[in-house]
Amino acid sequence: MIWLNHGKIRSIIDGKGDRCVNIRIEWLYKAKNGAETLFHSAPLPAAQVLMLVEDVMQTGRVKNIVLTDAYDSTWTLKELKKYVQEVASEPQNITIYFDGGFQQNTKTAGLGYVVYFEQDGKAYRMRKNAFVEGLISNNEAEYAALHLSIRELEELNVHHATVHFKGDSQVVIRQMAGDWPAYEKELAAWANKIDKRLEKLHITPMYEHVSRKQNEEADRLATQALNGITIDGRKELQ
Template sequence: MKIKMEMIYKAPTGTETCFYSDEMNPEKALLLAKDLEKTGRVKELIFYDNYDTTWMYKELKKYVESVDSEPHNVVVFFDGGFDLETKRSGLGCVIYYEQDGKQYRIRKNALVEELNTNGEAEYASLYFAIGELELLGVHHLPVTFTGDSQGVMNQLKDEWPCYEEELLRWIERIEKKLEQLGITPDYKLVPRKKNREADHLATQAINGIEIASNSELT
C-alpha cells in the first residue's frame, strides 16, 4: 500500500494553507507525520491510500503494526529465456520484501522444457514468481511486478491486444492466481540492464544451474 498525506498548515499569524505529499510507504508517512506534529502548526493531517481510502493517524499506525510481521512492500523482478536449439526455457525471479522491520531478497529459477517460444517463457516466469509469493504467504496486498518486455507488460496492463491463444491462456492463469491471492498488481517496465538479476537467473536455469536463496539485506 502507498500513502499520500494531506496537511492543513496554520502559521502563527493565522494564515492557513494545504500541502500534499508524494506517495510513500505507510511507515515513512507515520514517521513524517510524527515529526510534523512536533512543529505545533499542523491543524489537520489526513492520509490517503492508492485506493483513495482515508486513514487517520491511529488507524494507519494500527494497520502498520498488524502487517509488520507479514511480508509486505513486495517488489518482484521476473524474466524468461528460451533456447531455440534445445527448446529449453529458463524462468527467473527476484523478490524483495520487508518483514519484522527487516529487508529480504529471494532469488529463484527453474528449468522448463514444455514451452515453445520466448513469449511463453516470459509469462511463465511471472506465473512462477507468483507461485513463490504464495509460498511466502503474500496475500491481499499491492505488489509491483517489474519486467523488461514491453509487449508482455503492455498486454498485462490491457494497453496492447494479445492475439496468440497460448499467451492468452497464460494471462488468464496469471490473473486467476492473482485474484485468488488478493494481490493487486502494479506492472512496471524497466530497461533490460535494470532487470539483470532475473535475466541472469533465467540464463543459469537454461544452463542447468539451479538457484534458490532467501537472504536478509543489510
C-alpha cells in the same frame, strides 16, 4: 482533532481492504502572530504519514488534523499506528524481476526471477529458477517465469498489495499492462491465468519494461536453469 469513519477503516485494519495504503494529511497551522492557514499533503505511505503527524504535533501550532485515504475514509492516529505496526511484519515494497529462456531444438525452458522486498524493517532478496519442458516459444517461457514469481508471492503470503513486475520482454510487459492484445492462444491463456491469480491475492500489478542489462540477474538465473544449475536463495541486504 482527528476524525474517523469506522466502517471502511475496520475493513482495512482487519485485512479485508488494500494493505498498501497511501494517506493524505490535512491540517490547520497557526503561526505565532495568530495567522492561520490550511495545508494539504500529497498521498503518502502510511508509515511516513505517521512520522510526519507525530513530528508536526510537537510544534503545538497544528490542529484539526484529518487523515484521508483513497477511499475517502478518515483515520485516527491510533488506527494509523495500529495499521503501521501490523503491516511492518508483512512483505512490502515488493519488486520482481523475471526472465525466461527457451531452446528451440530441445523445446526446454529456463525460468528465473528475483524478488526484492522489505519485512520487519529489513530488506531481502530472493533468487530462484526452474527448468521446464513442454513450452513452445520464448514468449511463453517469459510468461511462465512471471507466473512462477507470482506463486512465490503466495508462499510469502503477500496479499492486498501493490507489486512492481519488471522484465525485458516487450511482449509480456505490454500485453499484461493492456497496451498490446494477446492474439496467440497460448499467451492469452497465460495472461488470463496470471490475472486470475493476482485477483485472488488482491494484488495490484505495476508492469515496467527494462533493458536486458537491468534484468541481468533474472536472465542469468534462467540460463543457469537451462544448464542444469538450480538456484534457491534468500539474502538479507545491508
